[in-house]
Amino acid sequence: MVHSILKDKPTKLFLGLSAFFVANALIAESIGTKIFSLEKLFGIHPSNFTLFGQSGLAFNLTCGVLLWPLEFVMTDIVNEYYGPKAVRRISLTAVALISYAFIMYFVAIGVPPADFWISSGTQNGIANMQTSFNAIFGQGMRIIIGSLVAFLVSQLVDVFIFHKIKRMTGDKRIWLRATGSTLVSQLIDSYIVLFIAFTGVFSWQMILAIGIMNYCYKFTMALLLTPVIVFVEKRIENYVGHETAVKMKRSAMGQEEPETTAIPVAG
Known part of the structure; x- marks a missing residue:
């Protein structure tokens, strides 16, 4: 049984993607206690601007945002080749292990x-x-709960929008559906965690201002990581073969049942 699993390239790929997805999410949550200055990272003085009446704002971000954009890239890759059921499975697994x-x-x-x-x-x-x-x-505890809820909800939104766009574009333009779904889900992720964790602690103006600053960073990273998605897609096709890659994508869309896989991961 184990040998048959390890010989199946789509199954091995799913196991590898799942392991990286869960590990990346756990690391992002664990390092999230540190706040860093984005401006200082690039050797410039922290900005001092006003937004929604809140003055003295700068791009001070949790270290977790260094890794979260990769989660959404991984979500789109898994979604493309294994379908929404697989994304929900690894997302729930990540939440369970982070909670543990x-x-x-x-x-x-x-x-x-x-x-x-x-x-x-x-x-x-x-x-x-x-x-x-x-x-x-x-x-x-409120930060932990807010982060986990935001992660799970944004994942489900990402999956939904990704497939909506894919039904319109077909197998082409993976960059469009990946970037489009990430931009929407990242916005939702930014505000869910802030409202759960800081309602009653910060004013709603402060929450809105911090959310916009966080989203500006995530928006920029989503655009910068778009070529990575295209690169990974080509690497996966080289690994499993063009014919197998096409079958995986069709199966992920529910267009046909997968032939024979050691672990069923697509609906």
Whole structure:
């Protein structure tokens, strides 16, 4: 059974894409506690502008946004070759494993630290290792819930729009359906997490302003990553063969049943 799975290229490809998708999502959630300056990253002074009456704004973003655009690229690739059922499957798997990871983070925070470990970082300027550990891994519950809900909803929206565009364009213009679906789903993702996590904490003007800044970054990344989608499509076709790639795409659209696969992933 295992050998037959490992010999099937579409199945091996799905396993690889799924593993990267879940790992990338978990890493993005884990590093999301750090906020970085986009302007400083490019060696320029932070901007100071006003939006919706909120002054002193700059492009300060969570490190999670460095990886989230890749999730939407992966979503579109899986959607193209395996269909919406496969996207929903790996999305739910990612949410389940991220939730498990955060439960383990909180368990790790709760266990009593060894006395020597608490002061073990003093020579590196860390006065209390337990406090630092708590600060890094102890994200607020509203932020965690908001992020997971935003991720799941935006994935479903991405799948829906992707297939709507594909039914109009056929197998051509993958760049159009991938970019179009990502631009809409990223907008929804940006505001769901903000409203769940910060309603009652920030004013709605501040939430709108932060959301627009986040979306500007995601919008730009979606455009910049468009060639990556075209490149990956060509690599996949070279890997599985043109005929198999065509069959996979048709199966993903529900136009025909897949021939014989070790793991059924498309409806």
